[in-house]
Amino acid sequence: MSASPLPETAALAARLGVPAEHLRALDGCAAEDVALLDDAVELALRAEDRAVSDGLAAAVRFVPRPLRGRARALLGVGRG
């Protein structure tokens, strides 16, 4: 029977939306290494969120003005 995953591994699995068993590569790794990886994933996801918000907001500016409200709603973009 395998040992329970580290809390850091469980946190990373939750962040990635996968069962902890999918992170076998981290079995036996030091908690601080897994935490570093979790931080890197969090940063990457935040960078993705930022790029998406900025990119979609910018995309709306290329939509004819009368349709922008609809485009914003469609893309889930705030008025900014």
Place this chain on the structure above:
Amino acid sequence: MSAVAEATARLATRLEVVKLAHELDLGVDELAFLAGRAADDVRELRVAVTAALHARHQARFARLAALVGVVPLGVAARAAELAIGPVVSARVAAALGPEDAVRLAQRVSPGFLAEIALSLDPVRSAEIVRSLDDRLVVEVGRLLLEQGEHLVLARFVSVVEAPVALEIVADASPAALLEVALLADDRSVLGGLVAALDDDVLVAVLDHCHGTGGETDALSLVTSLDLAGRTRVVEVLATSGRPDLQVAFLRAVENEGAWPEVVPALARCDEGVLDAVRAAARAVGELGPDPATQDLAARLTERLAAIPEA
């Protein structure tokens, strides 16, 4: 597991770590703690990270892709390049149908396309690159080479015809060539490239490996080539006039237990090439009188004597 199989497994893990580092914009050294893990496990971790990044806003990308489909292509391309940016453009390209993605790719600048390529889903990247005009692929590929983006370049090289791939890497350094080859997802395409590369380029790559202590990596790569590719490497090396490289290669083959992959290649070589390989084995015996060197020389001579005639 033979030594060469172990070396190949270590290399596979290292390459997976490179890919994961690329996804997370980390230095490879920051993931050094994954070095001893199985490549399949690291791949599973990387796939989970990639899926999390790409799936996070999938529904919004699908809606934006639908919008792209109803505006003039020129406007969509301008919006992508001037406003939307490469990351979102890459995600939207994945949500577009392949034909629309290709039409859009052909309307943006090669520089921007190179930026998009860095964030493009690898599977979708292959579909798009296969359909692009060769001139554009070469231009974007060379930009990626200049930027040292060898991982993404390896994806390009894996899916285009050999002449196009050769044009992209025409000015690549031996180190870059080696890394691109190592990172290629589909090693089966490398045989064609090895067949077409000039002898002096192949020797330069082998020389780079020798100079940087990378013989084991090189051997792992060589043993993963098809038989024609392995034969070509053996022939080029045997006729290179570089006894230092020949001795290093033979030593690596013996130490890593790679004879099962190398013997079939030697068996296809003509007698002149085999004579050169035997001379290199004899040269090992002249390296020193110590028992280890003499033992290596004797084992090499024995192995080579058993090579069947072509």
